[in-house]
Amino acid sequence: METLLAPPDCRYFAAGLCRSCTFIETPIAAQQASKQQRCAELLPGVPEAAWLPPVPGGVAGFRNRAKLAVGGRAGAVTLGILDRGGMGVDLTDCLIHEPAIQSVIPILAAFANDLQIAPYSVPKRAGELKYIHVTVSPAGELMVRFVVRSDHGLALIRRQVDTLRELLPQAAVISVNLLPEHKAVLEGEREEPLLGSALAMELGEGLEPITLYLRPQSFFQTNTTVALALYEQAAAWVDSVDPASLWDLYCGVGGFALFTARSATGAARDVLGVELSEQAIRSAERSASEASIPARFLAGDATAFALAAAPAELPELVVVNPPRRGIGETLADWLEASGIRHVIYSSCNPESLARDLERMPSLSVRSARLFDMFPHTGHLEVAVLLERS
Structure with missing residues (x-):
């Protein structure tokens, strides 16, 4: 991924042949500032001090x-x-x-x-x-x-x-x-x-990278560098509250579950990922096995799984990474009433994130970050760490 700051010279945009990159002629810093402002307006309850610096997504050569x-x-x-x-x-x-x-x-x-x-x-x-x-x-x-x-x-x-x-x-x-x-x-x-x-x-550098396995119909973020930054941020947030147990709902091929399963303190952490796609679950299980990460994975509907859980089975932290429509009223209401102390919510749609947060007034934003997953467009990824008041 190139780290240029100036907009790339796209001949297709200049000729009017393609307008998919709507803001490609806008400097990348201005694009990110606009997205940050949009998030702040949609999420007025987030204190200004809670916003971490945005993660840039690149200018050219970033889409995988x-x-x-x-x-x-x-x-x-x-x-x-x-x-x-x-x-x-x-x-x-x-x-x-x-x-x-x-x-x-x-x-x-x-x-x-x-x-x-x-x-x-x-x-x-x-x-x-x-x-x-x-x-x-x-x-x-x-x-x-x-x-x-x-x-x-x-x-x-x-x-x-x-x-x-x-x-x-x-x-x-x-x-x-x-x-x-x-x-x-x-x-x-x-x-x-x-x-x-x-x-x-293979994501991450050093002695313990994690390899995720994408099958033909699996979902994965379109910007590999930003995806890694997103997983690492979630892992840092999880380490900051150090829960003994964690659920990753809508876990896909297991990115959040696998990156948050390794406790910085070395303590054992019980991690369970839930995803509707059986193929994605098989991929997540393969990744966990190869990395010797004791995370468990279950194929099923995330909301139905949560609603069926007994109080004694609830984790200390939940990660949700839903599609654009958000987690919806049922799961948001369940999280609000669950008593679970911390939630990490990663969203590709700040509008649905704002709607879901309104249904969870007991959970306030402790930290938030914009991830510019989709440069030159109005799309973005935003993640928040929620803590129960």
Whole structure:
């Protein structure tokens, strides 16, 4: 991830071809100040002194995942976005992707052209190849996923997978996702693996890094450097209150649970992660086993799990990292009434965070931090440490 301070010179933005990075012409410091102000306005109950300095997300080369919409025609595809009319806009040289992703986009375009596979046309509701998703690990390995309409597209790619492996020796995972429906989503439910099963994301330096394993349909933050800073901040907050037990609700592949399980004092800490995805739970269990971290993981609905717990089973601290909609009224009300002393809430949507905090008046913000996970956009990550009054 580049550490430049000046905005990058994006020819796509200048030409009006892509406006995804809405604020790319605004200096990064001004972007972060605007986001900080927005958080302060939405969370007026947070004392100014509680805000830690924002964590920067970079200016260019920071995004670890490319979601490339396929346009054009068979033999002459575009990889990038679709315009308002559903036509492809090629963004081969997009500056926000990590260099390892930028370097393989032309290779993937050439591969798709050689396949003579028809890009899916949104206006015509016809064609085959919809998206190519590429994720890069800190070690430079790749996960490459093709989203197609039918088994015909799957068969075309499967027949040429050895060629693709030669073109991309750094690919650890190759898969095909089937999305037969005509709807505005990035993937379907069915995933067909062609190579490997999980991308290893080694995070942290020193003697005890933690490796998280991303399967093709797993969630992971799009900015690896900021994701690590987020996990490390949560670990520091947990160490500051030193709970004997902790739940990580919406744990995904286990990032918060694994980074907070190691107590700075050396005392044993009972950690349990809960996540709906069974694949994510298997990944978290693998990470825990390899790192010799005695964290436990359970596949299930986080809210249902919490509501079913007996009072004697409740932890001293809960971490929640919900989707954009937030934890919702039911879980917020449960946390308010639970008596649990500390909560860490990591949110990608300060609006839903503000709504949830209003339902938990007994929990006040002790510390807060903005993480600029999504530079050049209005999106952000904000985390707070809550303490019961």
